Amino acid sequence: MKRLFPVPHVIGFASSLLLSLIALVVIKFDLTFAMGMTILGVTALVQAGLQLFLFMHVSENEDKKTLFTNIGYALFVGLVTIFGTLFAMMWGYNMG
């Protein structure tokens, strides 16, 4: 039974639950917008990292370089899409 529950997986799972609870501070306490966003950003990224490296075994792949280049490129395009949209539609527009 024990060998079906490897320790890294159990720790990873506990950490992801804990990180979700930590993220709740943004609604339980009256934080500034910047502070709240920072906490959410950090907890979400750590959780995504846990999934990627621990559960998805991203670094065990033989084509690691191709894979990281591809995921890196996708994240780049995604972030440019999100922040580019916000810049063009919200921030830049409001600046007049």
Added chain:
Amino acid sequence: MKIDHSLPLEYSTEENKLKILGFWIFLGAEIVLFSTLFAVYFTLQGNFADGPSASQIFELTPVMIETILLLTSSFTIGLGIHAMRIGSKKAMMTFFGITLLLGLGFLGVEITEFVTYVHEGATMQTSAFLSGLFTLLGTHGAHVTFGLLWGGAILYQVKKRGLTPETANKSFIFSLYWHFLDVVWIFIFSFVYLKGMM
């Protein structure tokens, strides 16, 4: 077909390795797909017309239940792949089954949540905010629904054929998909729900 026994079954042939790499490339496209939907939501979230705003309709309890169900399902499918690697077909199938049940539970809570919104007068047509919200959540929910069908089909194949390089490869690729949906949910949980309730 050359089988390399030094590697886990899912990586054991050239074709298997390429399929896993190909699936990662697909996930790259999925990252971009969800990014566009997040961009739309962030742009429109302040435009709630005569309808309710985010803080008026979001409720913490169902969201926390959804989060815990999905995080747990991501854990159990990870255990399923681990069981597959130590060659335990029975444990692998049990963990995959639990994963799909948790996914079904998630979907049930999400559908209930959507129905509640609609009863409160918050439909997709009410405001730009709600159009963006339903599109983002709905696309994620549709992925989970598809995952349930896909996962069910894989369980059936493993039951019939056992753990072969082919079924192990399919199961592993499905686990990547499922973990990816969990990652997307983490961002929805943080930047849609918690941010909306701040």
